[in-house]
Amino acid sequence: MFTTTIKSTLIEEAYMIYECSLIDVLSYGDHAMFIAEVNLILNKEDKNIAPTLFMGRGFYETTSQKPLRIDI
Numbered sequence: 001m002f003t004t005t006i007k008s009t010l011i012e013e014a015y016m017i018y019e020c021s022l023i024d025v026l027s028y029g030d031h032a033m034f035i036a037e038v039n040l041i042l043n044k045e046d047k048n049i050a051p052t053l054f055m056g057r058g059f060y061e062t063t064s065q066k067p068l069r070i071d072i
Contacts (some may be wrong), residue, residue: 003038016043 004010005017020036033037034050 004042016041 006019008019010017010052017027018038019040020038023035023037026033026035052060052062055061
């Protein structure tokens, strides 16, 4: 069970939750980009998971020593 600082709907099966504050919403035609500040990252204690953030162009950054690269 996750304990967050804001009231929101949570997916109990999730291994990790990012709690964010909305900064801005940018509209591009029929798309929207949400700009947010990550305030809290929670993970299930029984799982060994490093937080992952998408940095663009198929690149993900983690707190582990080895960055992830996914070619799409």
